[in-house]
Amino acid sequence: MSSQPLAPYACHPAHSRGRLVDEPASATRSPFQRDRDRIIHAGAFRKLQYKTQVFVYHEGDYYRTRLTHSLEVAQIARSIARALALNEDLAEAMALAHDLGHTPFGHAGEDALRAAMEPYGGFDHNEQSFRVVTQIEERYPLFDGLNLTWETLEGLAKHNGPVQNPRPAIAAFDADWSLELQGYASAEAQVASLSDDIAYVNHDLDDGLRAGLFTLSECRELPLVGEVFAQVERRYPDLDEARRAHAAVRELIGLMVEDLLIESRRRLQEAAPGSVDEVRAAGQPLIAFSAAMKEKLRPVRRFQFDRMYRHYRVNRLTSKARRVLRQLFDIFLEEPGLLPDEWRQRVQGANGAQRARIVADYIAGMTDRYALESHEKLFNPYVRL
Numbered sequence: 011m012s013s014q015p016l017a018p019y020a021c022h023p024a025h026s027r028g029r030l031v032d033e034p035a036s037a038t039r040s041p042f043q044r045d046r047d048r049i050i051h052a053g054a055f056r057k058l059q060y061k062t063q064v065f066v067y068h069e070g071d072y073y074r075t076r077l078t079h080s081l082e083v084a085q086i087a088r089s090i091a092r093a094l095a096l097n098e099d100l101a102e103a104m105a106l107a108h109d110l111g112h113t114p115f116g117h118a119g120e121d122a123l124r125a126a127m128e129p130y131g132g133f134d135h136n137e138q139s140f141r142v143v144t145q146i147e148e149r150y151p152l153f154d155g156l157n158l159t160w161e162t163l164e165g166l167a168k169h170n171g172p173v174q175n176p177r178p179a180i181a182a183f184d185a186d187w188s189l190e191l192q193g194y195a196s197a198e199a200q201v202a203s204l205s206d207d208i209a210y211v212n213h214d215l216d217d218g219l220r221a222g223l224f225t226l227s228e229c230r231e232l233p234l235v236g237e238v239f240a241q242v243e244r245r246y247p248d249l250d251e252a253r254r255a256h257a258a259v260r261e262l263i264g265l266m267v268e269d270l271l272i273e274s275r276r277r278l279q280e281a282a283p284g285s286v287d288e289v290r291a292a293g294q295p296l297i298a299f300s301a302a303m304k305e306k307l308r309p310v311r312r313f314q315f316d317r318m319y320r321h322y323r324v325n326r327l328t329s330k331a332r333r334v335l336r337q338l339f340d341i342f343l344e345e346p347g348l349l350p351d352e353w354r355q356r357v358q359g360a361n362g363a364q365r366a367r368i369v370a371d372y373i374a375g376m377t378d379r380y381a382l383e384s385h386e387k388l389f390n391p392y393v394r395l
Contacts, residue, residue, distance in 0.1 A: 014092070014095060015095065016095055016096065016097060017094065017095035017096065017278075018283070018284050018285060019197060019278065019283040019284065019285060019286055019288065019289050019296075020095060020096045020097050020197065020198070020286065021042070021096070021097045021100050021161050021196050021197075021198055021286050022097070022286075023040035023041050023042050023043075023097065023099075023100075026041045026042070026159050026160065026161055027159070027160035027161065028041075028159065028160060029041075029157045029158065029159055029160070030153075030157060030160075030186075030187055031152055031153045031157050033157065040099060041159045042097060042099040042100040042103055042159065042161070042162065043099045045099075045100075045103040045156075045158045045159055045162045046099055046102050046103040046106060048156045048157075048158065049103055049106045049107045049110070049143070049156065049158075050106065051149075052110070052142070052143075052147050052149070052156060053147065053149075054110040054111075054142045054146070054147060054375065055077075055080075055106065055107075055110060056077075057375065057376075057377050058075065058076035058077035058080055058109060058110070058112070059075055059076075059077040059377075060075065060377035060378055060379050060380075061075060061076040061077070061112055061113075061114055061115075061116070061377055061378060062075070062076070062114065062115045062116040062118075062119070062331075062378055074213050074217055076109050076112055076116075079109065079209060079210065079213065080105065080106050080108070080109050081106075082209045082213060083105040083106075083108065083202070083205045083206050083209045084102045084105040084106050084205075086105075086205040086208050086209055086263070086267065087101040087102055087104070087105040087198075087201050087202045087205035088101060088102050089267065090201045090204075090205060090267060090270065090271065090297075091198060091201050093271055094197065094201070094271065094274060094275070094278070094297075096197050096198050096201060097198050100161055100162065100165070100196070100198040101198040101199075101201045101202050101205075103158075103162050104162055104165040104166060104169065104198065104199055104202040105202040105205055105206070107139060107143060107158075107162070107166060108139060108166065108169070108202060108203075108206060109135070109139065110138075110139045110142040110143065111135045111136065111137065111138025111139030111140070111141065111142050111374065112135050112138075112139075112374075113135065113138075113335065113373065113374045113376075114331070114335070114373075114374075114376045114377055114378045114380070114381040115327070115328065115331030115332075115334075115335065115378055115381070116328075116331075117319075117328075118327070118328030118329075118331040118332050119331055119332075119335050119374075119381075120133065120134075120135050121328075121332060122331065122332040122333075122334075122335035122336045122339070123335060123339065123370055123373060123374060125336070126335075126336055126339040126340070126366075126370070127366060127367075127370050129366075130362070130363045130366035130367060130370075131178055131363060131367070132177075133370055133374075134177055136166075136177075137177035137178075137179050137180060138374055139166060140163070140166050140167060140177075140179055140180055140183070141179045141371075142155070143155050143156045143158055143162075143163070143166065144156075144158075144163070144179070144183055145179070146371060146375070160187070160189070161196060161198075163183075163189060164189045164190070164195055164196065164199065165195050165196060165198065165199030165202060166199075167180050167183075167184075167189050167191065167195075168189065168191055168193075168194070168195045168199070169195055169199045169200070169202060169203040170203060171194060171195075171295065172191065172192050172193060172194060173191040173192075174192075176191055190290065193290040193291055194289065194290050194291075194292060194293075194294075194295060194296075195290065196286050196289060196290065197278075197286070197289050197296055197297055200295050200296065200297035200298075201297050204270055204297060204298070204299065208263060208266045208267065208270075211262075211266070211307065211310060211311070211314070212259050212262055212263050212266075213259075214314050214318060215229065215235065215255075215259060215262075215314070216255065216256070216259045218314070218317070218318045219255050220255075221323075223317060223318050223321045223323070223324075224313075224317045224318070226239065226251055226254070226255065228313075228317070229258075232309060232310050232313055233306045233309055233310070234262070234265070234303075234306040234307065234310060235258075235262065235310055238258050238261045238262045238265065239254070239258045241261065242254055242257045242258045242261060266299070266303065269299055269300050269302075269303040270297070270298070270299055270303075272300065273298050273299055273300040273303075274296065274297045274298060277294075277295075277296045277297075277298060278296055281296055283296065334381055334382065334385045335373060335381065337385065337389065338373055338381065338384060338385055338388070339369055339370070339373055341388060342369045342372065342373070343365065343366055343369050346365065346369075348388065349369075349372065353368065353372050356368050357369070
């Protein structure tokens with residue numbers, strides 16, 4: 011954690027509400043540093059290296075994966091938290107954990123599992139991230155999950171704002187240990203959420219250009235993005251296109267961070283919260299982009315959706331991914347004897363909905379590579395098991 015004093019509205023580790031299962035304090039780390047370390051050592055975190063962001067991992071070595079995305083979000087979150095005198099370690103922990111529940115093949119995989127699980131309670135990657143850290147990880151002798159602090163769990167549950175209709179896993183946990191779902195999360199959680207937006211808007215531009223899904227000239231037509239690209243071209247007229255794109259993306263990240271800091275400081279000064287509880291009760295997010303920045307980002311997001319996420323090359327990958335995961339789900343649900351021993355033991359005695367959830371957990375935890383290999387072994391008669 012930074013040596014600078016924390017703001018009165020920051021989450022102070024000494025005032026943490028603790029863990030569901032009480033543990034002795036660490037002699038070397040604050041509670042939030044300990045959360046961060048547990049997340050990094052989790053099996054689900056390591057698997058993010060081979061999980062799709064937009065491109066399936068083997069499409070190219072330079073495209074972002076869920077792991078590199080999470081690291082970029084954490085770096086941005088730490089920088090913003092430091093500038094606002096918030097707790098860097100807590101913001102980093104939430105940034106690193108926010109995608110732990112993502113399926114293989116990104117949103118295509120989530121769509122497939124959501125459709126498959128519709129009769130059994132549905133599937134949501136945010137809820138799955140929460141389930142990973144509270145139930146699914148099995149690394150410690152006295153509890154399931156990672157036994158993270160209340161503050162980290164609160165941020166994972168409601169980083170997008172108050173939760174009116176919580177998903178079942180979050181609702182069940184909240185019944186045992188209230189996460190105060192009707193209020194806003196801490197400023198650190200709000201920072202982590204918007205750091206995610208900053209990271210993916212910019213690295214998707216970078217990856218889309220590298221993949222040839224759109225061109226620099228098309229980017230010049232976009233508000234905000236075009237302005238930044240034009241400034242870079244004027245400053246470095248002889249720069250090659252690849253370096254020009256990298257320079258522009260860096261500038262764009264800086265502009266978004268600067269806008270967020272200016273708007274957040276204005277809101278914090280206006281609300282004058284004296285504690286983190288007053289941040290939660292503020293009635294609106296205190297960490298935010300300006301209205302002007304939000305307006306400029308709307309066409310950028312639409313452009314990325316149309317030209318990248320719905321590009322025919324990406325569509326082909328996502329179509330394949332949906333078929334792979336749906337077929338895996340159906341065969342494992344119908345024939346649970348095909349599951350590995352530890353997972354087969356879990357489905358013994360389970361009812362239909364419970365069995366489906368266990369199968370979904372197994373598939374959600376797969377990497378892209380493992381899902382493809384499993385599908386090949388089960389559906390290609392010429393491949394050895």
